[in-house]
């Protein structure tokens with residue numbers, strides 16, 4: 001009987017959202033859980049499907065056969081609307097796929113489902129099928145707390161500069177925001193996430209570590225009266241093989257970095273989704289030029305809204321005359337091997353949109369940041385970088401070449417820069433000391449469910 005029980009608790013079913021910043025942490029977690037003896041089934045959408053050849057051969061990948069409307073798949077779609085549509089489209093196929101796994105006999109017994117925390121419909125479906133569901137937050141604990149508090153805070157718009165009680169160092173202006181987005185859709189989405197987590201999740205798994213978010217973790221456990229596991233930084237702990245990347249990285253930039261002096265280069269990237277308008281793009285370019293520092297800049301397809309002359313999904317053309325700047329001290333790539341870039345000795349600082357993965361990767365390499373949050377949790381992360389951990393500064397709300405040049409210089413040279421670098425180094429040490437103890441606790445918890 002005991003042996004049978006063991007077998008019954010052996011398999012976990014994971015369901016990642018099909019986006020760069022969500023898929024990788026889920027599969028990194030899968031690798032860690034697999035390493036501790038759990039069998040892994042990954043249910044996934046056909047859209048941006050994971051590549052099984054990049055993962056252990058023992059992982060089982062099962063498509064859920066969803067049918068996504070255009071709101072989900074078209075680039076540049078409104079994010080809240082996209083996530084609402086995605087949840088609606090995944091609910092039935094996820095339920096069917098999970099139910100059919102449950103029916104498949106003893107060696108397929110499911111101990112629990114680990115579902116992307118933004119996929120409230122799958123959390124609910126797992127719970128309704130009697131499968132304990134854990135919500136994986138691929139954003140920070142602070143972001144998740146602000147989502148839990150969102151319904152009560154949504155009317156705080158008037159007092160944008162004030163600190164939000166119990167969410168310090170966040171101000172009202174740092175709360176999740178998607179400019180131009182349908183506010184009702186955003187509130188509806190966040191409310192559904194918070195409700196489903198409260199009602200259907202048996203625990204929360206967060207890609208963070210105590211060194212940066214200890215008090216946020218305690219508060220989540222207290223607010224939800226259920227365990228929260230800080231299992232990050234997942235990319236460090238999992239040592240997963242090459243991740244799935246939406247674009248092929250240009251590895252030539254590593255050789256270019258090899259030729260630069262230590263701590264001399266500014267790395268610039270706004271991640272995989274954020275885009276800027278043509279005017280901002282040009283100010284960024286001339287600001288970089290004016291700063292006089294060597295730079296490695298990711299100018300990916302779709303970075304400039306409307307494409308700036310080439311259509312939304314083409315690499316935008318650089319400003320006229322900018323080629324001279326590049327020849328003297330810059331390198332442009334359309335996608336970089338970011339983790340290797342951040343770990344490179346030539347990198348001094350990172351101009352980032354503060355997506356959570358980029359933020360964590362920078363923290364783990366001790367690289368100070370210039371923050372340019374664009375939407376969603378990026379605002380929360382940016383505030384923690386600048387005012388929570390003191391490892392970065394703002395580029396300024398208005399991206400203007402003169403200010404950009406000044407900010408870049410301040411980030412890289414002088415006393416402020418040295419202090420930020422010192423604190424960033426300290427966080428790097430804490431990140432590298434983060435252990436997988438939390439993963440062991442999670443595995444223990446899964447077997448107790």
Ligand code: UDX
Pocket residue numbers: 020021022138139245249269270271272273274298334335336337338339354355356357358359361375376377378
């Ligand atoms: C999205 C959301 O926009 C963000 O708010 C949320 O926190 C995560 O998902 P994204 O643009 O994907 O953000 O940013 P991020 O979380 O930073 O992830 C980007 C990933 O792409 C990182 O792991 C980074 O290493 C990788 N990357 C980025 C590359 O490998 N090469 C690049 O050139 C740029």
